[in-house]
Amino acid sequence: MIQAIAxxxxxxxxxxxxxxxxxxxxxxxxxxxxxxxFFNAAGLMVLLGAEFIAMxxxxxxxxxxxxxxxxVVMMLDIDFAAMRAGFSRNAPLGLAIAGILLAELLLAVxxxxxxxxxxxxxxxxxxxxxxxxxxxxxxxxxYGRYIVLFEIAGIILLVAMIGAIVLTFQxxxxxxxxxxDVGKQISRRPEEATVMKSPPxxxxxxx
Amino acid sequence: MxxxxxxxxxxxxxxxxVATLTGIIVISLLVMFSVAMVIYVDRxxxxxxxxxxxxxxVGPFGLLQSFADGLKVFLQETIIPSAANKGIFLIxxxxxxxxxxxxxxxxxxxxxxxxxxxxxxxxYILAISSMGVYGVVMSGWASNSKYPFFSAMxxxxxxxxxxxxxGFVLVCVVLFAGTFNMSGIVNAQQGFGLGVxxxxxxxxxxxxxxxxxxxxxxxxxxxAPFDLTEAESELVAGYQxxxxxMSFALFWLGEYANILLMCSLNTLLFWGGWLPxxxxxxxxxxxxxxxxxxKTFMFFFMFSWIWATxxxxxxxxxxxxxxxxxxxxxxxxxxxxxxxxxxxxxFDRATVPAEAAAGPTTIVHTTPAQxxxxxxxx
Numbered sequence: 001m002i003q004a005i006a007x008x009x010x011x012x013x014x015x016x017x018x019x020x021x022x023x024x025x026x027x028x029x030x031x032x033x034x035x036x037x038f039f040n041a042a043g044l045m046v047l048l049g050a051e052f053i054a055m056x057x058x059x060x061x062x063x064x065x066x067x068x069x070x071x072v073v074m075m076l077d078i079d080f081a082a083m084r085a086g087f088s089r090n091a092p093l094g095l096a097i098a099g100i101l102l103a104e105l106l107l108a109v110x111x112x113x114x115x116x117x118x119x120x121x122x123x124x125x126x127x128x129x130x131x132x133x134x135x136x137x138x139x140x141x142x143y144g145r146y147i148v149l150f151e152i153a154g155i156i157l158l159v160a161m162i163g164a165i166v167l168t169f170q171x172x173x174x175x176x177x178x179x180x181d182v183g184k185q186i187s188r189r190p191e192e193a194t195v196m197k198s199p200p201x202x203x204x205x206x207x
Numbered sequence: 208m209x210x211x212x213x214x215x216x217x218x219x220x221x222x223x224x225v226a227t228l229t230g231i232i233v234i235s236l237l238v239m240f241s242v243a244m245v246i247y248v249d250r251x252x253x254x255x256x257x258x259x260x261x262x263x264x265v266g267p268f269g270l271l272q273s274f275a276d277g278l279k280v281f282l283q284e285t286i287i288p289s290a291a292n293k294g295i296f297l298i299x300x301x302x303x304x305x306x307x308x309x310x311x312x313x314x315x316x317x318x319x320x321x322x323x324x325x326x327x328x329x330x331y332i333l334a335i336s337s338m339g340v341y342g343v344v345m346s347g348w349a350s351n352s353k354y355p356f357f358s359a360m361x362x363x364x365x366x367x368x369x370x371x372x373x374g375f376v377l378v379c380v381v382l383f384a385g386t387f388n389m390s391g392i393v394n395a396q397q398g399f400g401l402g403v404x405x406x407x408x409x410x411x412x413x414x415x416x417x418x419x420x421x422x423x424x425x426x427x428x429x430x431a432p433f434d435l436t437e438a439e440s441e442l443v444a445g446y447q448x449x450x451x452x453m454s455f456a457l458f459w460l461g462e463y464a465n466i467l468l469m470c471s472l473n474t475l476l477f478w479g480g481w482l483p484x485x486x487x488x489x490x491x492x493x494x495x496x497x498x499x500x501x502k503t504f505m506f507f508f509m510f511s512w513i514w515a516t517x518x519x520x521x522x523x524x525x526x527x528x529x530x531x532x533x534x535x536x537x538x539x540x541x542x543x544x545x546x547x548x549x550x551x552x553x554f555d556r557a558t559v560p561a562e563a564a565a566g567p568t569t570i571v572h573t574t575p576a577q578x579x580x581x582x583x584x585x
Binding site for chain 1: 292337344345356359364367523527
């Protein structure tokens with residue numbers, strides 16, 4: 001009973017806020033609705049008993065990814081009139097994407113009704129960690145059975161990270177001011193940085 | 208507490224609901240009360256260090272100062288700037304305040320004295336504290352004013368940066384404790400140091416991590432010397448510049464509730480939580496909650512002390528400290544800690560009782576050679 005109420009509550013908010021992501025005119029509002037959707041999806045995960053996934057969803061998506069979204073969107077100066085002017089030009093593309101999504105949904109529902117796909121061991125049974133907490137079960141699978149895939153995923157992310165750094169890194173231009181050396185700054189003493197002068201009246205100081 | 212309500216004749220579901228609601232209300236009220244007292248303590252400590260009296264007019268020794276301030280803001284007018292984005296402007300302080308209270312759900316004050324003893328307690332705290340940045344960012348943006356906006360930018364960058372190193376520090380603690388459950392982490396610290404000291408901090412690998420955690424918790428709560436989000440010499444009052452009356456007070460209360468939360472996390476993760484400092488039977492006569500509050504208060508005193516003595520960081524120094532010092536250091540210590548624990552056979556010892564118990568918490572060893580394949584239910 002309470003599970004059903006909670007499920008419909010979370011699910012309704014996820015769907016409604018997903019609609020509002022598209023509906024709202026202001027991109028900042030869109031991101032905020034997206035965050036609400038993430039948060040309620042985490043609630044659905046808790047209902048499924050996947051509390052570890054739920055927490056990761058909040059930490060990674062709400063706590064880091066969406067903050068960066070918000071960060072970028074807040075600083076953009078978006079011309080709403082120009083955005084709406086492109087509607088007729090982008091409509092065919094949008095319709096095509098909507099059609100593909102609809103086809104995928106129908107396919108997924110059909111496949112679900114035809115019986116789930118069995119993945120995992122060669123004899124067609126899925127690996128299921130029995131009677132362990134979320135973290136232990138996931139850890140045993142990720143660091144045991146799927147260790148190679150997990151490491152490959154890690155290396156792909158590392159390559160992406162290095163790629164991003166390489167793309168955005170600009171070596172300092174020749175002749176530009178030297179890099180900050182904190183040690184040098186801290187070790188500077190007043191006698192190296194200042195000069196005492198006692199100029200005669202009306203003559204000024206030459207530096 | 209559920210058992211108590213069940214003994215009054217309520218069915219289990221109702222007893223659980225009533226017990227949880229009571230727990231939530233009691234802990235919220237206590238946290239709010241301690242926030243009021245702690246603001247007073249903060250001002251008194253600051254006053255003492257600056258050789259002045261601090262609040263001393265309202266009530267005996269000025270004890271009621273915070274309540275007088277609370278009443279004052281309650282009676283003031285809520286001003287909403289005409290160019291502000293009204294909805295988000297009003298939601299932002301509510302989010303800050305709610306999030307600051309929600310994290311207390313998994314904090315154990317004593318053995319078993321916790322609203323929700325979930326087994327991902329530490330992750331829950333991380334998740335909730337990462338929500339905290341939204342209150343700041345939303346208020347900064349919705350105010351439609353330049354100083355709050357600068358402050359929101361600074362705050363979000365600062366909080367994300369220091370959350371990374373906090374995450375790695377927590378991994379070290381979790382590796383030692385073998386659990387994400389807050390009570391489990393405290394229990395694992397019993398007799399940790401030489402069989403006598405109830406604290407993780409005495410371990411040579413965990414002491415530097417505690418220092419990193421303590422400094423990061425200063426940055427995470429935007430306390431001095433990292434209070435760049437409300438640097439009054441540059442940004443008026445930061446993200447809360449445009450706020451008045453209760454909406455301002457919610458930020459204020461939420462901020463102090465977060466500071467208290469970070470103090471209690473220091474206590475729970477590194478200083479043995481509700482356990483007495485030494486594993487001696489005589490010290491267990493003092494209730495655990497007293498030890499917990501004493502340790503938390505000690506950390507709050509250190510927060511005030513640092514506020515009064517250390518000058519503010521520059522923003523690039525803050526970022527440098529977070530990304531170039533703390534992140535590599537904590538990453539190195541995660542590797543060192545796991546290596547140390549493997550070398551000393553910590554994990555072998557930790558898994559033996561769990562397997563012997565064969566209860567619902569059995570650790571499943573899944574190797575490619577012999578997977579525990581169970582028939583799929585679908």
